[in-house]
Amino acid sequence: xxxxxxxxxxxxSKWYNELVVKxxxxxxxxxxxxxxxxxxxxxxxxxxxxxxxxMFKETGHQNAYFPLFVPxxxxxxxxxxxxxxAKECAIVTHYRLQNDPDNPGKLRVDPNAKLExxxxxxxxxxxxxxxxxxxxxxxxxxxxxxxxxxANVVRWEMRxxxxxxxxxxxxxxxxxxxxxxxxALAEAELMNNVYATxxxxxxxxxxxxxxxxxxxxxxGAEETYCIEALMQDGKALQAGTSHFLGQNFAKAFDVKFAxxxxxxxxxxxxxxxxxxxxxxxxxxxxxxDNGLVLPPSLAPNQVVIIPIYKNEExxxxxxEVVNNIMKDLRSKNISVKFDNRxxxxxxxxxxxxxxxxxxxxxxxxxxxxxxxxxxxxRRDTLTKEVVSLDGLxxxxxxxxxxxxxxxxxxxxxxxxxxxxxxxxxxxxxxxxETKTGFISAHWDGTPETEDKIKEITKATIxxxxxxxxxxxxxxxxxxxxxxxxxxxxxxx
Amino acid sequence: xxxxxxxxxxxxSKWYNELVVKxxxxxxxxxxxxxxxxxxxxxxxxxxxxxxxxMFKETGHQNAYFPLFVPxxxxxxxxxxxxxxAKECAIVTHYRLQNDPDNPGKLRVDPNAKLExxxxxxxxxxxxxxxxxxxxxxxxxxxxxxxxxxANVVRWEMRxxxxxxxxxxxxxxxxxxxxxxxxALAEAELMNNVYATxxxxxxxxxxxxxxxxxxxxxxGAEETYCIEALMQDGKALQAGTSHFLGQNFAKAFDVKFAxxxxxxxxxxxxxxxxxxxxxxxxxxxxxxDNGLVLPPSLAPNQVVIIPIYKNEExxxxxxEVVNNIMKDLRSKNISVKFDNRxxxxxxxxxxxxxxxxxxxxxxxxxxxxxxxxxxxxRRDTLTKEVVSLDGLxxxxxxxxxxxxxxxxxxxxxxxxxxxxxxxxxxxxxxxxETKTGFISAHWDGTPETEDKIKEITKATIxxxxxxxxxxxxxxxxxxxxxxxxxxxxxxx
Ligand SMILES: [Zn+2]
Ligand SMILES: [Zn+2]
Numbered sequence: 001x002x003x004x005x006x007x008x009x010x011x012x013s014k015w016y017n018e019l020v021v022k023x024x025x026x027x028x029x030x031x032x033x034x035x036x037x038x039x040x041x042x043x044x045x046x047x048x049x050x051x052x053x054x055m056f057k058e059t060g061h062q063n064a065y066f067p068l069f070v071p072x073x074x075x076x077x078x079x080x081x082x083x084x085x086a087k088e089c090a091i092v093t094h095y096r097l098q099n100d101p102d103n104p105g106k107l108r109v110d111p112n113a114k115l116e117x118x119x120x121x122x123x124x125x126x127x128x129x130x131x132x133x134x135x136x137x138x139x140x141x142x143x144x145x146x147x148x149x150x151a152n153v154v155r156w157e158m159r160x161x162x163x164x165x166x167x168x169x170x171x172x173x174x175x176x177x178x179x180x181x182x183x184a185l186a187e188a189e190l191m192n193n194v195y196a197t198x199x200x201x202x203x204x205x206x207x208x209x210x211x212x213x214x215x216x217x218x219x220g221a222e223e224t225y226c227i228e229a230l231m232q233d234g235k236a237l238q239a240g241t242s243h244f245l246g247q248n249f250a251k252a253f254d255v256k257f258a259x260x261x262x263x264x265x266x267x268x269x270x271x272x273x274x275x276x277x278x279x280x281x282x283x284x285x286x287x288x289d290n291g292l293v294l295p296p297s298l299a300p301n302q303v304v305i306i307p308i309y310k311n312e313e314x315x316x317x318x319x320e321v322v323n324n325i326m327k328d329l330r331s332k333n334i335s336v337k338f339d340n341r342x343x344x345x346x347x348x349x350x351x352x353x354x355x356x357x358x359x360x361x362x363x364x365x366x367x368x369x370x371x372x373x374x375x376x377x378r379r380d381t382l383t384k385e386v387v388s389l390d391g392l393x394x395x396x397x398x399x400x401x402x403x404x405x406x407x408x409x410x411x412x413x414x415x416x417x418x419x420x421x422x423x424x425x426x427x428x429x430x431x432x433e434t435k436t437g438f439i440s441a442h443w444d445g446t447p448e449t450e451d452k453i454k455e456i457t458k459a460t461i462x463x464x465x466x467x468x469x470x471x472x473x474x475x476x477x478x479x480x481x482x483x484x485x486x487x488x489x490x491x492x
Numbered sequence: 493x494x495x496x497x498x499x500x501x502x503x504x505s506k507w508y509n510e511l512v513v514k515x516x517x518x519x520x521x522x523x524x525x526x527x528x529x530x531x532x533x534x535x536x537x538x539x540x541x542x543x544x545x546x547m548f549k550e551t552g553h554q555n556a557y558f559p560l561f562v563p564x565x566x567x568x569x570x571x572x573x574x575x576x577x578a579k580e581c582a583i584v585t586h587y588r589l590q591n592d593p594d595n596p597g598k599l600r601v602d603p604n605a606k607l608e609x610x611x612x613x614x615x616x617x618x619x620x621x622x623x624x625x626x627x628x629x630x631x632x633x634x635x636x637x638x639x640x641x642x643a644n645v646v647r648w649e650m651r652x653x654x655x656x657x658x659x660x661x662x663x664x665x666x667x668x669x670x671x672x673x674x675x676a677l678a679e680a681e682l683m684n685n686v687y688a689t690x691x692x693x694x695x696x697x698x699x700x701x702x703x704x705x706x707x708x709x710x711x712g713a714e715e716t717y718c719i720e721a722l723m724q725d726g727k728a729l730q731a732g733t734s735h736f737l738g739q740n741f742a743k744a745f746d747v748k749f750a751x752x753x754x755x756x757x758x759x760x761x762x763x764x765x766x767x768x769x770x771x772x773x774x775x776x777x778x779x780x781d782n783g784l785v786l787p788p789s790l791a792p793n794q795v796v797i798i799p800i801y802k803n804e805e806x807x808x809x810x811x812e813v814v815n816n817i818m819k820d821l822r823s824k825n826i827s828v829k830f831d832n833r834x835x836x837x838x839x840x841x842x843x844x845x846x847x848x849x850x851x852x853x854x855x856x857x858x859x860x861x862x863x864x865x866x867x868x869x870r871r872d873t874l875t876k877e878v879v880s881l882d883g884l885x886x887x888x889x890x891x892x893x894x895x896x897x898x899x900x901x902x903x904x905x906x907x908x909x910x911x912x913x914x915x916x917x918x919x920x921x922x923x924x925e926t927k928t929g930f931i932s933a934h935w936d937g938t939p940e941t942e943d944k945i946k947e948i949t950k951a952t953i954x955x956x957x958x959x960x961x962x963x964x965x966x967x968x969x970x971x972x973x974x975x976x977x978x979x980x981x982x983x984x
Contacts, residue, residue: 028567029624031559031611036624039554039639046555062531063538067523068613068644068660069582072589074522076599085598086589092613093585093601097564097578105567107578109585109610118601119523121560121584121613126977132521132528141835147531152560152644156587168560343633433917 007289012233016284020162023356025279033160033167037276040356041163043300044279045170049150049177051202051297052172052274055194061146061174066128068152069119074127078252081126084219088156090121090167117347121154126271128221128246130174130253137177137267139258144187145177163280164237164492174242175257177267179259184268185223188244191272192225195240203278203283204295204408205229206415207239208438208487210247210463215447218271222246228462228487230285230415234436236462236489239281242272253369280492286380286407292357293380295407296400303329303336303396304358306349315340318364321389325362325374328393334400354379359403360396380407421485425476428488432457438489442482444475453477459488494596496864499781504725508776509701512654515784515848517771525652525659532848533655535597535792537662541642543789544664544693544766547686554636558620558810560644561611568618570744573618576711577772581649582613582659606640613646618712618737618763621667622745628761629669631750637669655772656729656984666734669759671751676760677715680736683764684717687732695770696787696900697721697777698907699731700930702955707939710763714738720954720979722907723776726928728954728981731773734764763976772984778872778899784849785872788892788897795821795828795888796850800839800857807832810856813881817854817866820885826892846871851895852888872899874959913977917968920980924949930981934974936967951980 005022006014020026025041028034037045053063067094076082090219096113100106122128129147136145154168174191178184192209199205212224221243229239250256250266286293293314296302307323308316322338329336337358339349346363353361360379368374374392377384380403387395418437422428443449443461453476454460464486473482497514498506512518517533520526529537545555561584568574588605592598614620621639628637643721644966646660666683670676677947684701704716706840713735721731742748742758751757778785788794801807814830821828829850831841838855843851853869860866866884869876874896879887910929914920923931935953945968946952956978 017548025623027627029559030620031561032561034559034561036559037557039556042556043554045557064531064534065529065537065662067521067526067528067825068646069523069526071522072599074596075589082589082599089589090584090611091586091601091829092582092590094583097567097574097581097612105571107564107574109583119582120589128522132519135519154560169555213956228888372938 003287005289005291007230015289017162019283019287019291025283025292026162028162031167033157035162035166035168037170040231040300041279044282044294044298045276048202049172052194052198053150055198056148056172058173059146059190059194060071061148061176063150064147065149065151066125066132068122070125070128072118072120074131075120077127078130078220078249080248081124085123085155086299089123092119092121122151123153123155124271124273125149125151125173126154126175126336127253130249130255130269133175133177133267134253134255137255137257140260141181143177143179143257143267144183146174146187147176148172148174161280163276163283163315165277169275169277171273174270174272176270177250177255178269179257179267184246184270185244188223188225188242188270188272191270192227192240192242194229194375195242195272195274199227199229199239199281201279202295202297202402203282203285203409204269204297205239205281206408206412208463208465209467210465210487212241212463213447213450213461213486215450215466216461218243220245220248222248226463227378228489229281229285230418230437230489231281231492232414233284234418234490236376236438236487236491237277237281237284238462238491239278242275243270245269245271246326274461285411287357290342290382291355293407294357294359296359296404297356299359300335301337301358302400303360303362304349304353305336305338305362306346306353307338307340308346308363310366314366317366317369321369322364325392329396332393332397334396360399361429362396378403380410416472422476423473427477428453429457430489431461432490436490438462438487440474440485441476442481442484443486444478444480446478449475449478449480453488457490459465459490462487462489462491495911497781497783500724500951505782509654511775511779511783517775517784518654520654525649527654527658527660529662532792533771536774536786536790537768539790539792540690540694540770540815544690547690548640548664548666550905551638551682551686553640553668555641556639557643558617558624559642560614562614562617562620564610564612566603566623567612569619570622570741571710572740573616573712576880577615582616582646582648584611584613594604597793614643614661615645615647616669616763616765617641617643617665618741619745621971622741622747622761625667625669625759626745626747629747629749632671632752635669635749635759636675638666638679639668640664640666653772655768655775657769661767661769664766666762666764668762669747671749671757671759673760676738676762677736680715680717680734680762680764683762684719684732684734687734687764687766691719691721691731691770691773692900693906694787694789695774695777696789696903697731697773698900698904700955700957701723701959702957702979704733704955705939705942705953705978707942708953712737712740713763714740718955720779720981721773722910722929722981723773723984724906725776726982728772728930728979728983729768729769729776730954730983732764734768735762737761737763740786746806748808749843777903779849782874783847785899786849786851788851788896791849791851792827793829793850794826794892795852796841796845797828797830797854797856798838798845799830799832800838800855802858806858809858809861813861814856817881817884821888824885824889826888849852854888854892870895914968915965920951920968921949924951924980924982928982930954930979932977932979933968934965934976935978936970936972936974938970941967941970941972945980949982951982954979954981954983
């Protein structure tokens with residue numbers, strides 16, 4: 001354990017970067033913009049995957065796997081999608097290395113092993129998947145096609161940050177095909193709901209569900225649903241998106257089906273995804289100046305038990321009690337780790353588990369054995385209490401729920417107190433610079449105004465909230481009429 | 493369902509290719525040598541992953557994730573490893589596309605977006621991982637490092653076959669670092685054992701554990717443990733490998749640690765992997781001329797129930813009974829699917845589930861309801877029996893074990909009857925051409941003899957079996973002295 005973290009107040013961005021590394025979540029690699037996800041960080045991602053995968057299957061989806069590479073001719077087939085990703089993709093041009101005659105022991109690209117057609121490392125898989133769907137769909141009987149893929153994708157981002165924006169990241173991408181526009185729209189909404197439920201229930205992060213404006217939509221989508229969360233520095237983070245793709249990909253890849261009347265029609269599509277970026281959102285929402293704070297639902301270890309002992313005899317007596325506690329906790333599906341390493345002192349262990357955000361710490365020493373007690377310490381509130389061994393397991397079980405709820409409510413309070421309605425551009429700019437957070441304002445619906453506001457303030461329209469009501473008003477920037485408020489914020 | 497499969501006797505290779513496609517397991521993609529793993533095939537892989545992942549964690553390993561790309565300078569650092577993979581790797585040279593001025597609407601590689609250093613798409617991750625381990629290991633306290641990664645890798649194979657050999661494949665790769673040679677060797681053996689247990693217990697495929705000869709070893713390894721299985725056509729298939737890497741990677745990437753005496757030493761390494769190739773082994777071992785045969789342990793659906801009805805009323809009465817059966821089966825952790833699609837007739841459903849290898853089919857009609865019976869059909873033996881609803885769940889539970897054991901024993905009988913000791917080269921060639929299978933023969937231990945035998949017969953040394961005993965003999969090819977028999981076979 002090296003010296004303390006930079007505080008959030010001092011430098012929020014530095015605090016985040018240090019925390020990710022010191023809590024052993026991830027680190028930069030030798031490949032520009034690509035990260036190494038360390039075991040502790042990966043364990044959080046695995047827990048996210050397990051819950052999401054269950055939710056996808058419960059809503060009728062099946063997993064499959066499609067190639068990493070997209071031939072250039074397929075990549076460019078859907079023009080808007082291609083345009084959106086062309087400027088940031090890794091391209092395979094050769095398939096062999098050879099010994100470098102000028103540098104003994106070194107290799108160079110074999111100029112004779114040039115591909116006839118370049119391969120794009122997938123930045124997203126619509127093209128390769130829709131080219132495949134063509135063979136899978138003939139009749140309405142083959143629909144809906146409800147497919148999900150867990151995969152790595154590559155987008156050649158110029159400015160990267162661990163978890164939040166990396167050249168390679170892990171994600172899931174759902175790709176579905178439907179008979180009607182209505183069904184496809186319902187699917188896109190359903191999956192945005194699944195994301196909202198997951199992020200609120202498991203990540204303890206409140207989200208706003210909404211629609212993206214045209215300029216913020218996924219390249220090739222006709223409508224993009226999204227969930228937007230608010231970080232502690234008052235910046236928004238897009239946590240998931242679900243796209244209604246219309247018939248764009250069906251037309252680009254000629255995917256038709258015979259409907260019930262026997263007529264040929266193009267199918268309707270959706271795609272939706274969340275990524276390892278969610279780990280970044282989780283870190284930024286709940287953590288504090290002491291380190292990571294994890295909601296029990298996603299903590300690799302929900303409870304850590306630390307023995308305080310002076311000799312082998314005491315450790316043995318403590319271990320006996322701890323074994324019973326662990327058995328009981330596990331029978332309640334509470335994950336627990338007994339940190340009995342003899343290479344570290346209790347203080348160092350306390351510090352490590354605090355930094356790594358274990359929701360609940362139990363310390364147990366010789367005195368506790370005599371009294372039939374243990375010391376409980378909550379990571380979220382940093383409070384401690386001495387409790388009786390009797391009823392400990394029920395107490396811990398209750399605390400898991402309490403901590404989970406408390407984290408959500410704290411984040412919700414923060415979000416609600418950083419959601420400001422403004423009616424003038426002066427107020428808009430002032431709130432953005434001082435209070436930060438979401439700004440609910442009238443907008444005239446034009447990309448020109450959206451651009452101007454972004455240029456002047458760096459705030460973008462995060463979404464047109466689904467729950468927003470119609471309300472006559474005038475655009476905060478142009479003064480033109482507007483029918484509803486939209487959410488602005490600076491964003492990750 | 494199109495026409496029947498080619499039979500194994502007619503053309504084993506064609507039978508395999510047709511089966512993979514018709515049973516909806518996988519198909520070729522638009523990318524040369526890369527496959528699409530379809531939902532049914534992926535569901536089998538997911539079941540394999542779940543069991544293996546559990547076994548890795550039970551033996552103390554943690555998952556992590558490392559970059560897809562390996563900078564060329566790291567790739568070439570361990571010379572033997574680099575040499576082994578240089579001729580078959582995909583190379584990223586550019587990071588941007590641009591509009592092609594000569595072809596409106598088309599894209600081309602942007603010549604101004606050339607990477608300073610080329611990136612190799614990982615064919616295996618030793619290089620990038622050992623470059624990372626360098627930062628993780630300082631003292632003996634940091635060891636052992638027991639890491640596993642689930643990932644996609646790319647090897648530019650010229651001749652590919654679905655699951656068995658594809659340019660991109662999915663796998664897991666374990667990478668561990670240890671204080672001593674002894675510990676690293678023990679780890680390599682342990683993981684080979686884990687593979688053997690998994691393949692025998694869950695895949696119902698008997699394996700021989702052994703060591704590879706020098707020429708068959710993994711590039712960069714000092715010793716390669718492996719498990720070898722025998723397919724129905726008498727060819728061997730390497731199902732998993734576990735490598736003792738000595739200090740080769742530690743030296744190439746300068747990974748040293750302070751030992752308990754405070755002295756600096758290089759760490760000792762292992763790596764081990766199994767891949768989607770296992771799905772190919774599973775298919776080829778158990779399936780028959782009617783299609784796929786799956787062991788219950790890995791079947792996405794262990795039981796399928798098909799209603800036979802003439803009207804809505806009958807279907808309702810059947811559904812009521814089926815719902816109870818399903819509830820009871822699921823309470824015993826038996827996965828069951830009720831195929832009540834009204835778009836297919838029972839005969840078509842029977843054919844589909846037979847082709848897809850569902851271990852047990854239950855058919856239930858109006859007559860059965862009267863008699864309190866159902867019809868059970870086993871996929872492995874193709875036998876049917878009418879049984880009482882009373883005790884059905886116990887019966888099914890017993891059959892799951894019986895089918896699993898029966899598949900293993902059948903494969904074991906085949907393997908044992910295709911394992912021939914030969915003492916002359918004439919017999920060697922004769923057995924290889926007629927009886928096929930493993931040939932146990934004396935070999936003089938030289939790569940020259942190994943090469944010659946391969947050149948003449950296409951048989952390779954699959955392994956030096958761990959269970960083989962010392963035995964004086966003379967090499968079947970050279971006549972020189974030999975101390976033990978090794979296993980030869982033609983192989984996938
Ligand atoms: Zn939004
Ligand atoms: Zn072997």
